[in-house]
Amino acid sequence: MFMPKKLVIVLFVFATMPSNAQEGAGLGTPISQQNLAPWDISIQPNGDGLPPGSGSVEAGEAVYMQKCIACHGVEGSGGPYDQLVGGQGTLEQLQQVRTVGSFWPYASTIFDYIRRAMPFENPQSLTNDEVYALTAYLLFENGIIDEDDVMNSETLPEVEMPNEEGFILAYPTDKSMEEMNEI
């Protein structure tokens, strides 16, 4: 096919332009997986990101008594801050009790959140074994695992949370008010 030389050049220029027409300065410094690891603390529901280590219910209770009970109460309720245990069966009532046991859809979130944010005054101070143990303790107190179950990177993603089916994803298919009324 005949194509004037000029047109070919113009097309070439367009094809190499970045899609959003703004180009970066290319100033990011490359980093290895090993060097970024200390910051890579998030855990996916399928267990991706879980570190080595493990913890038992018994070990978790010991840490809880020392580092959590003052704020979250005996066996996870009755403390000044968020109730962590109980509330199952209350979600359909007017007065809901939303806890790790009654509301949270994934066990991975317990590990992820305790490791990054608790205890409130000393976040990121617990060892991975302690976080596994606290996760086991809270799951046991909520009646989700047995007393001699141990939490580690294999067992934790297998835990089925009672309210996993209790959520409706609004993104990417957001529903209108009318559709919501029909639910």
Place this chain on the structure above:
Amino acid sequence: MTQFKDNDSDLQQVAGNGLLHRRLFLGRGAAMLGGLGLFSASASAQQGPLQIPQWMLEPGAHMSGYGQRSQYEEGVQRIVGGAPGVSGSGVSFTPLQNLHGTITPNSLHFERHHSGVPNINPEEHRLLIHGLVSRPLVFSMDDLMRYPTVTRIQFLECSGNSFNNMLPEAQQAPVGVLHGLMSCSEWTGVPLSILMDEAGVEPEGDWVLAEGADAAAMSRSIPMEKIMDDAIIALYQNGERLRPENGYPMRLFLPGWEGNMAVKWLRRLKVNRDPTMTRDETSHYTDVLLDGRARMFTYPMAVKSVITSPSTGLNLNSGPGIYEITGLAWSGAGRIRRVEVSADGGASWAEAAISGPALDKSFTRFRMAWRWNGGPATLKSRAIDETGAVQPTRDELVSIHGERSNYHNNSIQTWHVAENSGEVSNVYA
């Protein structure tokens, strides 16, 4: 320019209980209102001899390196709330009752922190982009300051804003306490798409975990679609570098989406295939429904408006006459198309005047002239955005969520004006 005849037809009532045509606020309309002597000033009092004030008789203060407001304005403060006993978990509200226009001053911008405000040294702060990318990268502040930026005037609203109006009893609190978990600022920052392109996102990288450098390491999963569309790393707010309580030295800003996702003190973006399901997108920031289930990932802040004056504490003190009803409207879906006001509890509505351009995902100030006859009145405003979405009533939302959902309450605010006293109260009606 619109012409007005000097006659009563310009004061034509356009909806029940004294709402007047919005042309009174367009062009020369306002001047005419004044000229007709209709604003209810205290007409009887006589002004005595004028004095030369002391501040004209000596030079004033010297120039200063960083400006302060007048000492007479120091009473205008954020209203601070929060979990008692632990520092830094809680909120402070923007005092909407004291503000006008559409821009929120940085010092009065609402706060929501999960574990306090970190004192970040920008020279030590780093932004990490990793996960499903071909080149994991780290950026220093100096690096980021050299990238192209965009500037937009946009609102930021906590998805828990207006939670007080879901309590069973209507709270008698200033409009700032009822609706002040929101703001509007000029945000300047680096489009995140540029940085993502530099890192090279892999095809299955549909989600990005954004994490803050605060003691809660607050984190949310953001769809890649939004990141590549209009997300920015905000560095400047209303022309100056971010305040510490607003994320200094950098925060994520996602136009129109719930404030909690605009992660402050941003330190890490991890590209993932799936959402991380963090505590703040499961345990919190999910919207409970009547049947006990909850909606998750309810990102855009829906169309909303609120009358800021009259409101609780801003009473009609000077008796019957003409008053301005004014307020704010905004929508996470785009521009405000129209705001309607009612003075008879929603029986009839009239279109309000819009001040200035109605910008995309931004506060829009509306105004309405109203002749108060001294009788009881029930004021409401209702916003409609460019997608045609109409702000719902409280009853409509309660029929879906009960009174249990603290999030995404975009329902119509109702103010009751008491007969004679002109005292304003918050009502559910």
